[in-house]
Amino acid sequence: MAGRAPVLRVGHWLLVGVVLVWSLAPYLWTLATSFKTERELYQFPVTYWPHAPTIVNYVAVFTQNPFGRFLLNSALVTVISTVACLFIAALAAYAFARLRFRGREALLVGLLIVAMIPLITVIVPLYILVRNLGLLNSYAGLVAPYVTYALPVAIFILTAFFREIPQELEEAALIDGCTRLNTLWRIIAPLAAPGLITAGIIVFVYTWNEFLVALTLTSTNEVRTITVGIALYRGEFTFPWGVISAAVTLATIPIMVLILLGQRLVIRGLTAGAVKG
Amino acid sequence: MARVYLEGVTKKFANVTAVNDVTLEIPDRQFTVLVGPSGCGKTTALRLIAGLEEATSGSIYIGERRVNDVAPKDRDIAMVFQNYALYPHMSVYDNMAFGLRLRRYPRAEIDRRVKEAAALLGIGGLLDRKPKQLSGGQRQRVALGRAIVREPQVFLMDEPLSNLDAKLRVQTRAEIKKLQARLQTTTVYVTHDQVEAMTMGDRIVVMRDGVVQQVDSPLNLYEKPANLFVAGFIGSPAMNFIEARLARRNGGVVLDAGSFAMEVPADLVPHVQEWVGRQVIFGIRPEDIQDRAYARDANHAWALRAMVEVHEPLGSDVILYLSSGDHSIVARVDAHSQARMGQEAEVVFNLRKMHLFDPQTHAAIV
Numbered sequence A: 001m002a003g004r005a006p007v008l009r010v011g012h013w014l015l016v017g018v019v020l021v022w023s024l025a026p027y028l029w030t031l032a033t034s035f036k037t038e039r040e041l042y043q044f045p046v047t048y049w050p051h052a053p054t055i056v057n058y059v060a061v062f063t064q065n066p067f068g069r070f071l072l073n074s075a076l077v078t079v080i081s082t083v084a085c086l087f088i089a090a091l092a093a094y095a096f097a098r099l100r101f102r103g104r105e106a107l108l109v110g111l112l113i114v115a116m117i118p119l120i121t122v123i124v125p126l127y128i129l130v131r132n133l134g135l136l137n138s139y140a141g142l143v144a145p146y147v148t149y150a151l152p153v154a155i156f157i158l159t160a161f162f163r164e165i166p167q168e169l170e171e172a173a174l175i176d177g178c179t180r181l182n183t184l185w186r187i188i189a190p191l192a193a194p195g196l197i198t199a200g201i202i203v204f205v206y207t208w209n210e211f212l213v214a215l216t217l218t219s220t221n222e223v224r225t226i227t228v229g230i231a232l233y234r235g236e237f238t239f240p241w242g243v244i245s246a247a248v249t250l251a252t253i254p255i256m257v258l259i260l261l262g263q264r265l266v267i268r269g270l271t272a273g274a275v276k277g
Numbered sequence B: 001m002a003r004v005y006l007e008g009v010t011k012k013f014a015n016v017t018a019v020n021d022v023t024l025e026i027p028d029r030q031f032t033v034l035v036g037p038s039g040c041g042k043t044t045a046l047r048l049i050a051g052l053e054e055a056t057s058g059s060i061y062i063g064e065r066r067v068n069d070v071a072p073k074d075r076d077i078a079m080v081f082q083n084y085a086l087y088p089h090m091s092v093y094d095n096m097a098f099g100l101r102l103r104r105y106p107r108a109e110i111d112r113r114v115k116e117a118a119a120l121l122g123i124g125g126l127l128d129r130k131p132k133q134l135s136g137g138q139r140q141r142v143a144l145g146r147a148i149v150r151e152p153q154v155f156l157m158d159e160p161l162s163n164l165d166a167k168l169r170v171q172t173r174a175e176i177k178k179l180q181a182r183l184q185t186t187t188v189y190v191t192h193d194q195v196e197a198m199t200m201g202d203r204i205v206v207m208r209d210g211v212v213q214q215v216d217s218p219l220n221l222y223e224k225p226a227n228l229f230v231a232g233f234i235g236s237p238a239m240n241f242i243e244a245r246l247a248r249r250n251g252g253v254v255l256d257a258g259s260f261a262m263e264v265p266a267d268l269v270p271h272v273q274e275w276v277g278r279q280v281i282f283g284i285r286p287e288d289i290q291d292r293a294y295a296r297d298a299n300h301a302w303a304l305r306a307m308v309e310v311h312e313p314l315g316s317d318v319i320l321y322l323s324s325g326d327h328s329i330v331a332r333v334d335a336h337s338q339a340r341m342g343q344e345a346e347v348v349f350n351l352r353k354m355h356l357f358d359p360q361t362h363a364a365i366v
């Protein structure tokens, strides 16, 4: 940056500004809306900053529906799905990255194709399958499809990261006393941490945001996740913007925290070796 | 400590035979060097011993145990890789302790061994660093340290010096040799550098295209190469090879190379009887060709006038690239030699050190 012409520098920050506004504006608008009173919401001309900030919407979020329960359900389903998905994906990616077996490339391509099938095309068979397994309206009934659906992407990411790790490191560990599986946990996984985090974030965000499957496979508040829960705040004839904005704001917080944390870890992972090549 | 024994070991990859029916004994406590040109199967041989590759056929023994079906971790060996393969996410201490921890050694014992090895290698001050914070030479020592702390039966080293600069390489070469002499651990060392092989090995195994060419002490390899390949591979500058013919003359045997002919020393004649009248390949090392003016006690019947094409003074001696007829001959002569480029010089061969090879099989005759 230092040596660049001022024009370029101004242009750079201008661009950054545009991107920031573009991507943050909807979220900020939701945030502002969540603190407005019902009257101010429909007031004209529009106010950008709440005149009389209020938390009634937040109170309503928790009193109208068991929002805490939705949060908990989402958290459980998402965390379990993410951990299970990463675990299985790590094993599969290890095989794809390291073992020579017939049909390896074909399988990888097959995974990619599976990942491209839109969920909506399989929602009916999925419903029947889950019903026949007796898993309707249960955590397991949600986790299983989520893990399945997120696996191809996670395997893809991890395979790419695993392939980057020099074979000799693993061979050294094999001689030092590791079993194959041991090298995965002790050598590969720590070195591929940025990949694990990347895949983890993608799976987490996908699962947390998922609506269609959650709507189809749940029927009571005991297992409803937050996305389905938020839809319940809509009345038959009313659309309580303030309350829904408050719910959305709350639902976004875990994702933001996760990404901020993850981002720091990823950056640290990527620069750990940058001191001397 | 243990010997390593390969018995008819073959390793085939999809379309190459990297190691071809190798039978080889690596004696207990000795420093054995596998040497040969790039792609000759040295690394593959080492990896077979380590258990990182599976032999296509044949048996591998470490000590008395056949280890073909034994996992690398249970072969009681340690390996030093060309790129060191230090675990980047662990400190130097943890790198060295890793193998011992996996084997559940008591903490105090691990600490003692790591500190001892670190002291031995002069890396005691680096134990808290990560591999990325070390120089190439330091990393190399850590890699050695990681092998030493395990106190294995066998050390396997794959070109451990090739990533160091020339000066450090010479220094480390001597250190590894000293270390091995002190620890007395059976060592198999792979290199493509014949100087490294000659200076370090108790015994040298020369390989080519997956086949062992000769197994011998450095001196024997130099003085009695088993075939044309070994003769040309060991020594620098390489041995001269000249197509010639043996003929009987005046009761003796002469070596007739067209542009010159010289009498074969009488004591060698009995060994070449059956080759008289036939084509051979005559080999002579550059250091066995002297400037006549500085070779007072040489046999002047073996003198030759030749054109000096290139003159390379090295300080300690001079390398002359000579031509005689259509033969090119390299000589390493006295530093004071008056030979000049573009002029004729008179050199004298020491035929007592001559080599003869079968032009068909390339096997040594004398």
Ligand SMILES: Nc1ncnc2c1ncn2[C@@H]1O[C@H](COP(=O)(O)OP(=O)(O)OP(=O)(O)O)[C@@H](O)[C@H]1O
Residues within 6 Å of the ligand: B013, B014, B016, B017, B018, B036, B037, B038, B039, B040, B041, B042, B043, B044, B045, B191, B192
């Ligand atoms: N995993 C593999 N798959 C296929 N071919 C291989 C494999 N490893 C080695 N080879 C082949 O086997 C032969 C011997 O290889 P090797 O690595 O043992 O040679 P090397 O003597 O160590 O050579 P260098 O001095 O270049 O390291 C080569 O032709 C190489 O291409």
Ligand SMILES: [Mg+2]
Residues within 6 Å of the ligand: B042, B043, B044
């Ligand atoms: Mg090699």
